[in-house]
Each structure stands twice: as C-alpha cells, then as structure tokens.
Amino acid sequence: MSQRRLVFEMMIAERSMRRWIDARSGDSGIGAAGAGVLFHLAGHDNALVGDVSAAMCASPSGMSGLVSRLEKGGLVAKTPDAADARAVRLSLTPAGRAAVEAAKSVVRELNAEMSDGFTDGELAVVARWLGHITHRLT
Template identity: 35%
Template structure:
C-alpha cells in the first residue's frame, strides 16, 4: 500500500461514527419537539413501508438489508410504539405483512426533514459528479457481501 492510498476502512468507520452523531442529534431535535423519535432502524422501516405498505417480513429483510431475525425484533419494537402493525397474509396464514399505522405515517415528514438536514451537512462542498462516485463506491462496498472464507 502506498502512502497516497486512502485508508478506506478507517475513513469509512470514522465517517460512520460521525454520521451516527448527526443522527443522534436529529433524534434529540425530534424529542425536543415532543415526538417519540424512532431509532435509525425504525426510521428505515417506516420509510420502507411508506414507499410500499404491507410488505412481508422477508421483503422488509431485503429492503433494509437485515437478517430476518433482526427484522422480526425491529418490527416488534416498532409495533409496540404503535407505528406499525403486523397481520397475517390473505393467501398464506404463515406470512405476516407489516402495515404503517397513522402514528408512524405522521413521523415521515419529520424524518424527511431530519434526513434533509443530515444530507445537507454531509454533501456540502461536493459536486453531483463526486457524490455519484461516492454513492457508486458505497453501493459496491455494500454488495461485497461476506468476507471470503479462510482455509
């Protein structure tokens, strides 16, 4: 590795920590507005359902890039807040679909505002072309999947 090669793993981890700080600040902002602020994962679930309501747990697992067991817990916690509800599918009694409730739908504009503020801060000073490259690279990293098996 040459000295001009960016320390991508370090930079990505450090950036994730800073991003989490921004998200936490936005959660606090929502809380001061007398709103129950969803966690980032809960916000992702609400956005996924706002885009396509009534998704199955499997569909949500793919949409959120989470293990099915993680989606189950996430839906349970979000359901306990009254933001979503699970119901058995019409065609198959084993399939559960998740539906956005009015309380969850009411959070969407607030979450959009929070994302707009975060995106404005993290993209400031970059051209659309530069951001396209960053987006492409992050998508590539996401698609890399599991590390290769070691012998």
C-alpha cells in the same frame, strides 16, 4: 491514495450518521434503523416482514425486535398474510406516516451536512462507488 483504511473509515462514518440521526429522533425512539423500516414501508405498504428485512439487510432476529418496538410505538401494524398464515405483513399506521414525514426532514438535513463542500461531480463519484460496493458485496 492508500485504500487500506477505507473499511475502517466507512464503519466510523456509518456509526457517526446513526448517532446523528438518533440524536435528532427526539422522544420518538425511532432512530436510524426504525426510520429505514418506515421509509421502506412508505414505498411498499403491506410488505412481508421478510421483504423488509431483505431490503434493510437485517437479520430476522434484529428485524423482529425492531418491528416489535415500532408496533408498540403505534407506528406499524402487523397482519397475517392471506396466502400464508405463517407470514406477517407490515403497514404504516397514521402515526407511522407522520413519523416518515418527520424523518424525511432529518434526512434532508443530514444529506446537506454530508454534501457540504463537495461538488455535484464529486458526490456522483461517491454515490457510484457506494452503489458499486453494495452490488459487489451482496
């Protein structure tokens, strides 16, 4: 198989997944990127904004706007870091925790769509390949 189109195919697939998630976010306005932040905070509450940015592979300016939208939506709360007043920590609000649960349902549905027609063995190879790319290129 020719690998010349892998980059293109991955970019198109990523955009398709984002559009799919965004179309199912309803009137929440959370979308794929916002859901990623909420999922990270669900496992790392009171995280530094910089740590969330790193986990999301996001730029500081992009994360700033996204966090502002999530804060305005009542999904996250920002507090200054006790050790460094210049740093900001993020935590989920009760509405943010509810949004995480709703987003989990959307992601379960997406995972089912994406894996339909593939064996567990095939999916294991895909997961290994994607992990390889992530570790190799960062």
